[in-house]
Amino acid sequence: MANTLPISINYHKPKLVVPSSVTPHETKRLSEIDDQGFIRFQIPILMFYKYNSSMKGKDPAKIIKDGLSKTLVFYYPLAGRLIEGPNRKLMVNCNGEGVLFIEGDANIELEKLGESIKPPCPYLDLLLHNVHGSDGIIGSPLLLIQVTRFTCGGFAVGFRVNHTMMDAYGFKMFLNALSELIQGASTPSILPVWERHLLSARSSPSITCIHHEFDEEIESKIAWESMEDKLIQQSFFFGNEEMEVIKNQVPPNYECTKFELLMAFLWKCRTIALNLHSDEIVRLTYVINIRGKKSLNIELPIGYYGNAFITPVVVSKAGLLCSNPVTYAVELIKKVKDHINEEYIKSLIDLMVIKGRPELTKSWNFLVSDNRYIGFDEFDFGWGNPIFGGILKAISFISFGVSVKNDKGEKGVLIAISLPPLAMKKLQDIYNMTFRVIISNI
Numbered sequence: 001m002a003n004t005l006p007i008s009i010n011y012h013k014p015k016l017v018v019p020s021s022v023t024p025h026e027t028k029r030l031s032e033i034d035d036q037g038f039i040r041f042q043i044p045i046l047m048f049y050k051y052n053s054s055m056k057g058k059d060p061a062k063i064i065k066d067g068l069s070k071t072l073v074f075y076y077p078l079a080g081r082l083i084e085g086p087n088r089k090l091m092v093n094c095n096g097e098g099v100l101f102i103e104g105d106a107n108i109e110l111e112k113l114g115e116s117i118k119p120p121c122p123y124l125d126l127l128l129h130n131v132h133g134s135d136g137i138i139g140s141p142l143l144l145i146q147v148t149r150f151t152c153g154g155f156a157v158g159f160r161v162n163h164t165m166m167d168a169y170g171f172k173m174f175l176n177a178l179s180e181l182i183q184g185a186s187t188p189s190i191l192p193v194w195e196r197h198l199l200s201a202r203s204s205p206s207i208t209c210i211h212h213e214f215d216e217e218i219e220s221k222i223a224w225e226s227m228e229d230k231l232i233q234q235s236f237f238f239g240n241e242e243m244e245v246i247k248n249q250v251p252p253n254y255e256c257t258k259f260e261l262l263m264a265f266l267w268k269c270r271t272i273a274l275n276l277h278s279d280e281i282v283r284l285t286y287v288i289n290i291r292g293k294k295s296l297n298i299e300l301p302i303g304y305y306g307n308a309f310i311t312p313v314v315v316s317k318a319g320l321l322c323s324n325p326v327t328y329a330v331e332l333i334k335k336v337k338d339h340i341n342e343e344y345i346k347s348l349i350d351l352m353v354i355k356g357r358p359e360l361t362k363s364w365n366f367l368v369s370d371n372r373y374i375g376f377d378e379f380d381f382g383w384g385n386p387i388f389g390g391i392l393k394a395i396s397f398i399s400f401g402v403s404v405k406n407d408k409g410e411k412g413v414l415i416a417i418s419l420p421p422l423a424m425k426k427l428q429d430i431y432n433m434t435f436r437v438i439i440s441n442i
Helices: 060-074 110-117 168-182 218-230 240-247 258-274 318-323 326-338 342-354 421-434 436-440
Strands: 009-011 015-017 026-029 042-049 081-084 090-094 099-106 143-149 155-162 232-238 281-286 313-317 365-370 388-391 398-405 411-419
Touching: 015 060, 042 110, 042 168, 060 099, 060 143, 060 155, 060 168, 110 155, 232 240, 232 421, 240 258, 258 281, 258 318, 258 326, 258 365, 258 411, 258 421, 281 318, 281 326, 313 318, 313 326, 318 326, 388 398, 411 421, 421 436
Parallel strands: 099 143, 281 365, 365 398
Antiparallel strands: 009 099, 015 099, 026 090, 042 155, 042 388, 081 090, 143 155, 232 411, 281 313, 398 411
């Protein structure tokens, strides 16, 4: 884990940034995918930019703040506030109240932070300052932005995003628009589209498929919740060399995607580390993006920025998962993916209405959201691409895969995982033992 240097930040008074021109005042309903119980939380994203001599004398906070005001004209629902109707139905009151903006000045050079800017970043709470009363889901700003200047001329941009409004792909569209408008465009190249009715319940809702993602077993849920305040975080890197080592655990010409293999490997290792009883039921939530999937017969417009993913669950007894080859877990993942069709998605959407938007199961569940191709490390606000960009921490049993380069400059995926201390020590030992040849060559 990276050494943590003490830093302090002088914060300016928080401001509300409103759209730069008049926008419609109306109430818009979110989709049933948007207002699921388990995505009613804030996603923290940070991007770090080095000093760029061509931007000397220009203030990143002012440039980004002005760009936000222009971008909110097109994404005006983000300047509103959520309200909750009957049956926990979320709607956004598009009142133009604005998003929360913070400026800060740190007492350190960006370079001094080294590898600690990567997940799990120890400075997250400083670089995304939680303004009192701003972090609620209902009635609070839907977006918090913080620009922190470092003494070297570099800076960090932090975003805290209300997940109910958009997923990672939707946020990517927003950041693209922000980048384009900052650099002189009059309109974004992709115009945002609301149309949340496309993922809303049928007129006569009906649950027609099995949805294990909402099966809650009280004892194992309580067991996990009792650990939540003791969880620690650590990140694990998987590049080409690590993936080759994992591939050597499956037969030659075995057909699966890299991500299926990585998820199967991680799920097995994490379960071993938790040291559960062999009959305990464990779960892997496999996130599937439904954009552009013609086979699912659900066509979303290119500018759709709402949540557009589903979370089917793979289920196994802990003993079977831990004692079998990794292909056992891969086959379970493939089987679940093969069962996803248009009816499954409509059944899931209807379930939200019928069952009152239940939480995703916490019963020995593990979820990794694959954000490698979002490109959080590619957004240019005038200073070039960030030296790192991504989601900075795991949230309970939910982890995020972010694209990073290791010490040797090799690109791979970095996954922050939350576990109790003893289980984390065991997972670290498994990782070190599995990849000891690579580690010894570093």
